Each structure stands twice: as C-alpha cells, then as structure tokens.
Amino acid sequence: MILKLDSIIFTQAFFGETFKEVLVKRPFAANLRRILQLIIVAHIFVFISGSSMGKGFGPEIFCRTYPQSPSCRGTWLACSYCHQYVPPVLNSFGSAIKTEYYKRDLAFTNDDETFKQVMESIGSLDSDGDGFSNSEEITNGTQPGFKAHIPTYNRCKSSKPAANSQYSLCQYDPDYAFKKIWNSVCGEPPLWEDFLTFKNLPVSDKPQALKDQLEKCLDYEYWLGKDGVVWKIGHYKIRPVGSVKEGEDKGLVDLVDYYDDYHIFVYSQIDGHDARDVLRANYAVSRKVTNGATVYTRLEPDRLKDGIVMQPEYRAGLLTSFWTLGFYLNYTAVARVLVAQAFNGFLGISLANMQGLGTIPREQSLYKDYDNKGVEKTACAECHETIDPMTYPFRNYNGLDGSTMILAGKNSPGLKDIKKLGDETNLTPLSYSLPRMEYLSSKYPAINQMPEEGWVLGQKVSNLKEWAEVVANSDQFASQTVKDYWKVLMGHEPLPQEQTEFERLWRNFKTIHQYSIEAMLAEMITTEAFGVP
C-alpha cells in the first residue's frame, strides 16, 4: 500500500518510470540492476515517507473534529498524542490512523471529512491496550496511544459524602482547605490556635475567612519575595543562567541582570495587576526589601532612568527585555529562538516539538527564506511556514548587532549620527532599530525584503505590539497562566475529572477576574479540586 502511494510517485519523479513500466517494457534479466536500484530507492523513500507523517496540521484537524476534547481546550494538542513523544515515529494511536488512511488508499491530508471517517473507524479500538477505547480517551483528554495515560474518574461521584476523624470526605471541607491554603500559599502549617479559631467559626463565615486567610498568605515572603513561589513560576519563562548575571548575585560574566525580568513578572502577578502585562508592559519595576517585606514598585517608562534600553513606545514586556533580546535574539537575524521560547514560556506550546503549527496562507504571509537558511525546502517549510511569519514583527528589534563596535568605541556601520545613539534611526543594541535590516543585508541579501507584519495564532498582526496583544489575549495564555498556579496549589496538572473546573477558572480569569491572579486564586480555593479531601 505504501509503495502504491509513495514510492510509485517517487520512482516516477526520480527515474521517469514506475515499477510496472520497467517490468513491462524491458526483459527482467536485462533490467535486474535497474529493478534493484528502484527497490532500494523505493525502500529508502518508504522510510522517509514514514518520517514525514508528522504533519503540522495534525493538531488542527484533530481539534476541529473534537473541539470539546479537553486536549483541545485552552491548549495545543501535544505531538505525543499521535507520535512516540515527538515526530516522526508514530505511537499505536497514530499508527491506527495511518493504517485507516492506507486502507482507503489515501494520504493524510488536511481534509476534515476523511479524517472524521477515519476517526469513526478507529473510535471503538483500544490502540494502546489500556482497557479504554480511543473514543473514551479522546473524550476524557487522555492519550489514546500511551498506555500509562488512562482516564481517571471522580470516585466521589459514586460515593456518598462521609466523614472520618479528620475530614469530611467527598464534600468541600473548609477546615481542610484552611490547612491547605496555609501550606500552599503561606508555605507553612497554621498554628493550632489559629486552626481552632477557624474551626470554631460558624459554617457561614468560613468562606470569607478562607478568602481573608488567602489574602494574608499572598503577602508572605514565601509567596512574593525573591525566590518565592511567584518568582519561581517565572523560571521557565525567563530561563536564567547564573554565570552571565550582572548586579545582585553576580555571575562569572556580569553581562545582563535578568532580575529586571523577574520584577516585571512578579509585579504583573500580584496585587490585582493585569497578568498580561508580562507581555505588554512598557514600564520597569524595582524591588526593595523593607522590614523583611519585599515591595515591588512600578517605574515610569523612561529609558534614561528605568534601566531598560528599549524605547518605551516599542516595549512589549518580557518580549523586549534586555535579557530576552540579548540572550534569545542575540546576533541572529530572524527571531526564531526568541519566539519558540516565548511560546514555550507563556503559552505552553513547544514549537521545537512541532506544536502550535497552524495553516497560514503562504501567499499572504509573505513567507520566504530571507536569511538563507533553507527554510523553503519542503521538509523545513512544514514547520517554518508557520514559525517564520511569527518572527517577522521582530524585524526591527535589535539584539546585540552593532554592540561590539559600540563597546569598542567605534561607530557601528549602521550609525548615522553618534549623537543620536539610541534613536530608532541608529543601529543601537537592544533597541528598536530601523537600519537593522540594512546592516544584516550584507550577510543575507534578501533580508531587507522581510516584512514587519506577520502572523501569530492564526491572526495577522502589523507589529510586535499587536503580536503581544494577540498572544496575551489568547485562550492558551490564560490557560497556561492558570495552570502555573493550579500546579502550585493542587500539586499536579489538571486531571481529566478536574477539566471542567479548570476550564471555568481560566475562562473566568479572562472575563470576571480581568486577568488578576489574586482574584483567580480566590476562586481556585473554592473548587472541588482544592477543597474536597
């Protein structure tokens, strides 16, 4: 079947004839060598074609077919859903899909109707042999190709509320929630006396008392201080490197102070601030410890005073920070690493593992190999058709280009007027810099044609500020942000039986709570997932 689909096409393209033509036209003995050549080439192509089954549109077509599956809501379907962790090797579920396509003499294409038929055919199968059908696993948000990942159920649903010496079971227990707030948010157990005071409150007063306790704990150093809970959530978004740290806790190379990034991050997560500011802030934040309490203060945007080199009108939170541009853009022409890191940190989407690849109309995206990296090759374009247009809005954001010359006291080739160092008309490192493309064009002749408009999450954007808005307003951002705190308070990622509460929470975070982490946490402590022992 594979030969019919792939190798015939390939041998035709390669040799200008098919097996059939070779066999019919020439005597077998005379063409033995030719036939062997064809068989070898066909087998090589079989291997390659198997490798190319990791289709970027796979998650999209799946989620169009199953929009209600928890695997598709507020997140991007993981590659491991069909693959053995990452493409190209398929897992048992992916193999079942592939087999169904081959049974129909079809290749896997972005066609909803065929995909739906294929999925209906394999829905009743149990591809991974874990005792649950593929349909059950899809409905529950577990992975149908991964044996250890099975649907879990709320066992309380088949049990009556009960109690033992410590807790009320299978029902919200405020006393249990009180202890859990203390341990999770204050970082220590309550005193016996404090617990008794709470325990003896009238039941009707306990919900408010829990909220009051949460508010107190949110001011603990354990929560908001340096290296506190919120700070640590920022680790995978900022990815610090201790050896290149400047200022406080200086490293071997005192280059950049990424604590500035932590300050903006923590500030956006506390005191009812808008969590989206992590991607939108045009301001810096200072940190000061007074009488053992850490205070974060927002500074007015002023590049001469606030320590951020980027012009305030072009700032987009951590996307344009000193650390991000210096470390992730660095001397590269196209911001692929920076975008991949931003997707990983703020949306929980791993572009490196082929997540988040949607179909962007190529003619509209102006997709092209501007930096001569070969991204237009078929195998590369599979991902880069989506990834590269996401990087175009970073076109004029300079990393470290020109810094060597400036640090050496020489004029950078892009500098037109040294007196205007820092102006967008000059090639200033870590700034919005119009001559950047011109400077890079000596290395990459086509780079000047790269547009500033681009695409992100399927939407067209004209610059980075719009890019940041789209990302910050996305379901994926809200879901990922709430998940960060869910993991802290619950100790695990949302389970299948917790998906309803989890989704309600991140949707409310976007609407009712207006992106306030603290308001969202006040709701989180009322969930069954938090308060039912």
Next chain:
Amino acid sequence: MYPDDSRTKHFMRNNPENRGGKIIIFFILIFFIFSCELKKSEDQKPKEGALKSQDFGESLVNQVTRRRDAQMRNSLAKILVLNEKGMCLELGKYPCIDFIYKVELGGMDAYNASQYQYPTAINAGTAGALERVVLSACIMRANMDLTNPARGIIFKNLKLSSDLRLIEDPSINESITTLYRRAFTRDPTPSEIADLRSMYEELYKEEPIAAGLNWMVLSCFAVLTSLEMAFY
C-alpha cells in the same frame, strides 16, 4: 515505670565522660532506622498499638501535594521554633535545604543547573536528605527543651531522671500532643500515642542511659519524617 537509676548519673550535655553518649545515639538511630525497614518487610500485619486505618482519612480523591524545599524549611522552623537558616548546616556552614539538598527535597536549581521546573519524581537522595534535615532540627529542639524544660516548645516540663531517663508523667502525653498539633494541626490518635510510648520502651531496652533524650529526638524524628509531613 521509668525508675531513676542512681548508678548512672550521666548528663549528655555536661559530663565529658559521656562523649560516648553521642556515639550511642548514633548507633541507636542506625538500629532504629534499619529495624523499621526490616520489620516492614518481615511483617506487614499491624501490631498492637500501631497506626490503624480508621485513624486516617481514607480519601477517595487520593491527591496529595509534596512539601517542597522552602515549604519544608519554613514548616520545620515554625513547628520546632528554630532559625530556618541555622537548623541544619553541613560542615557547620552550608544550609542543608537552601543549598546542599535543595533538589533532593523537591526544589529547583534554576540559576546554576538550568533546572526551570520542579522535579516531578522523588529522587534516590530524597529520603536521606529529609532524614538528615529533620534529625538535625530535632536534635536541636530536644537539646533546647532539655536545657530549659519550663520554656520547652515540644517537650515542655518533661520529667527526666538525672541520667536522662523518662519519668512517667502526664507531660509525656502532652509532649506528644503538642508535637502532633504543631506538625499536623490535629490531635494524635490513641494508637499514635501508644506507638511513641512503646518506642521509649524499645529504646530503654537497648540503652537505658539517656533513653529519655533519645526518645525526645526520635519521637520528633519519627513524626516529622512521616508521609503526613512529606506530603499534605
């Protein structure tokens, strides 16, 4: 029940002749730890006085959260009223939780090891690290309470003989209750009290001298290295 044996009048802290006392404690600890492990595998049936299933909340939800490095540090410091930085130092210098056993105790080392997420699994060194930290903290607390029983935090007004054996007194049960209340914000069950009391008898059989002090350290150690402390 715990007679004052006048033949032995050795105080652990003050008498230089009893330098061997610390060595004895060490061997008792080793024996205690290994005997626990052996007994577990030898006999799974709960013995009399052991914890019984109805003492605990048998949750159908069955979800617990790991008490990670900073939580463990803050919790131990609060439960035992100790300085969080000084309660365990390796080589008398390096903080056990914040520096030496950070990752073993569930923390992440972002700056030096590029570890940007909490470890999801418990590693091979976790149990040893937890025991190291708790033992250090418990020795400190027991010695402080021994020095000034009237102002004791856990073992308040505990009656000890001159050679540090326990003397039967309500303060024993009160100490156990205080320990559970401070650690888990609950009262101990009768079987938990019986368990800790029976531990003293075992310690006494092994080495009567300073059995009281050993009991103080080890009852604290047993409770604060339990699953209920490691998770919440």
